Amino acid sequence: MSAKQLQVRMARHPDRVLCADDFSVVEADMPTMAPGGLLAQQLYLSLDPYVRPMMDPVRSYVPHLNPGDLMPGFGVGRVLKSDSDALPVGSYVAGRFGWQEFASLDAAAVRRIDSGLGPVSTAVGVLGMPGATAHYGLTQLGKPQPGDTVVVSAASGAVGSLVGQIAKIKGCRVVGIAGGPEKCRYVIEELGFDACLDYRAPDLVERFIAATPDYVDVSFENVGGPIMDMVMGRLNAHARVVLCGAISQYNTASRSTGFEVFELVRQRASLTGFIISEHMDHWPGAFAEIAQWIKEGKVRYRESIAHGLRSAPEAFMGMLTGKNLGKQLVRVADENA
Amino acid sequence: MSAKQLQVRMARHPDRVLCADDFSVVEADMPTMAPGGLLAQQLYLSLDPYVRPMMDPVRSYVPHLNPGDLMPGFGVGRVLKSDSDALPVGSYVAGRFGWQEFASLDAAAVRRIDSGLGPVSTAVGVLGMPGATAHYGLTQLGKPQPGDTVVVSAASGAVGSLVGQIAKIKGCRVVGIAGGPEKCRYVIEELGFDACLDYRAPDLVERFIAATPDYVDVSFENVGGPIMDMVMGRLNAHARVVLCGAISQYNTASRSTGFEVFELVRQRASLTGFIISEHMDHWPGAFAEIAQWIKEGKVRYRESIAHGLRSAPEAFMGMLTGKNLGKQLVRVADENA
Structure with a gap:
C-alpha cells in the first residue's frame, strides 16, 4: 500500500x-x-x-x-x-x-x-504566529505610550489589525492604512482605529498629514515602498519604526526606499527589523493576553x-x-x- | 565706547x-x-x-x-x-x-x-562633542563585541577616526571608508584600522566584499548615499547601524536612500539615529576613557x-x-x- x-x-x-x-x-x-x-x-x-x-x-x-x-x-x-x-x-x-x-x-x-x-x-492567526508578531513587535519594539500616535500599514491584515487594536488598548491614537474603502470601513468601524486611510486615494498625503497632527511616534511597517516613505517623512522625535514586512516590495524588481535617511537623525528615530521565530519565549504570554482581550471584546479578528x-x-x-x-x-x- | x-x-x-x-x-x-x-x-x-x-x-x-x-x-x-x-x-x-x-x-x-x-x-575635538559622539554612538548603540566587523564611513574625520580606534580597542575587525589614497593610508597606518577603502575606487564594491568576509555587524554611518547603500546590502544577522550623519546628502536635492528596506528584516537589523546633545550624562565618562587611551597611545588624532x-x-x-x-x-x- x-x-x-x-x-x-x-x-x-x-x-x-x-x-x-x-x-x-x-x-x-x-x-x-x-x-x-x-x-x-x-x-x-x-x-x-x-x-x-x-x-x-x-x-x-x-x-x-x-x-x-x-x-x-x-x-x-x-x-x-x-x-x-x-x-x-x-x-x-x-x-x-x-x-x-x-x-x-x-x-x-x-x-x-x-x-x-x-x-x-x-x-x-490571532493566537498564532501573526498574533505573536503583532504583540511582540508593537509592545517590545514599538513601545507605545499613552497618547502616542501609532501608524499601522496593511491595517486590515492578520498582523496589522491586531497591532492597531493593541495600540488602542495601550491608549494610543491609531491611524491605519489599507487598500480601498471597504477595508478602511472595517478597520475603523469594527476594529476601532481612530482613522484609516485608503492608500489608493489621490490625496493620500494630505489626508495622512491631517490624520497625524502630532506626527508619528510608532510606525508598524508591513508594506514598505512609497507608503513607508510617506510615514518616514512624518516621524516625531524619538519615533520607533518597527519593520515587520515590506509586502509592496516582494513582487518588484526595484526595491530601494525613497525616504531621506538623515530624517532618522533629525528625529533621533530608529528602524528595527525582526523575525518572530527568534522570540519564542514571548509567545505564551502574548497568547494569554490576546485571548483575554478577545474574551473581553477588545480584540476582534x-x-x-x-x-x-x-x-x-x-x-x-x-x-x-x-x-x-x-x-x-x-x-x-x-x-x- | x-x-x-x-x-x-x-x-x-x-x-x-x-x-x-x-x-x-x-x-x-x-x-x-x-x-x-x-x-x-x-x-x-x-x-x-x-x-x-x-x-x-x-x-x-x-x-x-x-x-x-x-x-x-x-x-x-x-x-x-x-x-x-x-x-x-x-x-x-x-x-x-x-x-x-x-x-x-x-x-x-x-x-x-x-x-x-x-x-x-x-x-x-577628540575630547569634545565629536569625541562624545564617537564614544556614545559606538559603545551604546553599536554595542561592538570582540570579533565583530565594524565599518566606519568618513573614517579619517573627527568622529570616524575615533570610532574605528575604539572599535579596535574593543577587539573588532575595523574597515574604514574614506576619500582618496592619502586618507586611506593615514587610517590604516596611523590609526590602525584593519582596512580602509577609497570610495572613489572603481572596484569599490568588490573591495568592500573582500574586506568584509564575515559581513558587517556594526556600521557607523557618517555619509549616507550610495556608500551607505552598499554597506546596507552586506549586513550580518542582528547588525546595528548607527546613524550619526549623512554628509554626502547635505548638499544634494535628491536625498532618498537606495537600499532595500526589507534587508533589515532579513538580517533582523536596526538603524538608529541619535544626537549627542541629548546624552550629556555620557560625556564625562567618555572623555575620561578617551583621555586615558590617548595617554596609552591607543588613540591618535x-x-x-x-x-x-x-x-x-x-x-x-x-x-x-x-x-x-x-x-x-x-x-x-x-x-x-
Whole structure:
C-alpha cells in the first residue's frame, strides 16, 4: 500500500511578480512518522507574506527555497498517529505543516491546541504566529505610550489589525492604512482605529498629514515602498519604526526606499527589523493576553478562507496583492469530517 | 565706547550646494556679559557637519537657522570677564561660541578646560562633542563585541577616526571608508584600522566584499548615499547601524536612500539615529576613557586648522566635500597672544 497526498511545491524562483507557474501541485507519498514524532492531517494552512521573500535566492535568516522544495507554512491539524503521550491521536496541533495534506512532525516543535477555547484556526492567526508578531513587535519594539500616535500599514491584515487594536488598548491614537474603502470601513468601524486611510486615494498625503497632527511616534511597517516613505517623512522625535514586512516590495524588481535617511537623525528615530521565530519565549504570554482581550471584546479578528490545497497558490498571490481581509487561510480538510 | 567684533552669519538658506554667498561676514557689537555669566574670547572654532542640515528650513531637533542668524558652533576660548567664581578670568572654557570672535556665555552651559592636560583645541575635538559622539554612538548603540566587523564611513574625520580606534580597542575587525589614497593610508597606518577603502575606487564594491568576509555587524554611518547603500546590502544577522550623519546628502536635492528596506528584516537589523546633545550624562565618562587611551597611545588624532574667522565658510565648505583630515578647526585668535 502506498497512499498518496497532495503537495504544493515551488517550481522555480519567481521573476518578480509571482505567478501560477511558480508553483507545482504534485502527488507525493504519504509521510511516515518518525520515531518519537507524530503524523497529522492538516485542517487549516496559514498563508503568510513572509513566505514570498523566501522564494527569492538571496541570503536571509533561513536558507531560501530551491525549485522542487515544499512550500513552507504554519498549519493546524489533527494527530493521526503519535509516539508522544502529550499529543495523543485526535488532539489538535499547530506547527510547520507546509503546503501539504499530511505532515510528519517533531513532537517538540508543535503546540497542542485546546479546541474548546475557540476555533482551532486561530492557532495560526490571532493566537498564532501573526498574533505573536503583532504583540511582540508593537509592545517590545514599538513601545507605545499613552497618547502616542501609532501608524499601522496593511491595517486590515492578520498582523496589522491586531497591532492597531493593541495600540488602542495601550491608549494610543491609531491611524491605519489599507487598500480601498471597504477595508478602511472595517478597520475603523469594527476594529476601532481612530482613522484609516485608503492608500489608493489621490490625496493620500494630505489626508495622512491631517490624520497625524502630532506626527508619528510608532510606525508598524508591513508594506514598505512609497507608503513607508510617506510615514518616514512624518516621524516625531524619538519615533520607533518597527519593520515587520515590506509586502509592496516582494513582487518588484526595484526595491530601494525613497525616504531621506538623515530624517532618522533629525528625529533621533530608529528602524528595527525582526523575525518572530527568534522570540519564542514571548509567545505564551502574548497568547494569554490576546485571548483575554478577545474574551473581553477588545480584540476582534476575521478570516479569509480558501478551500482545498489546490487553491493555495491563488490565495497566496491574492493575499500579496491585498485581496484578503484579516487572516488568510486554506481549509485543507474538513474539521468535522 | 563701542568695540566691534567679526561674526559669520547665514545670509540665506542654501540652494543644495553650499556656496560663499550663503554666508555673510559682518562687524557686530561686542557682546555684553549677562549677570552671572561670562564673556570669553574664542580661540578655536569647531566646524562640524551637523551645522549644514541646520541651514535647511525643515523640522528638526532644534529650530533651523533663518537668514541673518549667527552660524552656530562649539568653540574653545579664554574668559575675559566673569561673574562666576568657578570660571575666573584667564581660564579656558568650551561651549557654544558660534562663528564669532567673542561670546557672552552662560556659566552653566560651558565646560572648564584644564589647559595643562593637552592642547585646548581637543576640547572641541577628540575630547569634545565629536569625541562624545564617537564614544556614545559606538559603545551604546553599536554595542561592538570582540570579533565583530565594524565599518566606519568618513573614517579619517573627527568622529570616524575615533570610532574605528575604539572599535579596535574593543577587539573588532575595523574597515574604514574614506576619500582618496592619502586618507586611506593615514587610517590604516596611523590609526590602525584593519582596512580602509577609497570610495572613489572603481572596484569599490568588490573591495568592500573582500574586506568584509564575515559581513558587517556594526556600521557607523557618517555619509549616507550610495556608500551607505552598499554597506546596507552586506549586513550580518542582528547588525546595528548607527546613524550619526549623512554628509554626502547635505548638499544634494535628491536625498532618498537606495537600499532595500526589507534587508533589515532579513538580517533582523536596526538603524538608529541619535544626537549627542541629548546624552550629556555620557560625556564625562567618555572623555575620561578617551583621555586615558590617548595617554596609552591607543588613540591618535589630527587637526586641520584654518586661520582667522573669515576663513570659516571656506573651511566649512571644504570639510563638507572631504578636504580635511581629522578635526576641522578655525584658529580665531592666537592662544599665546
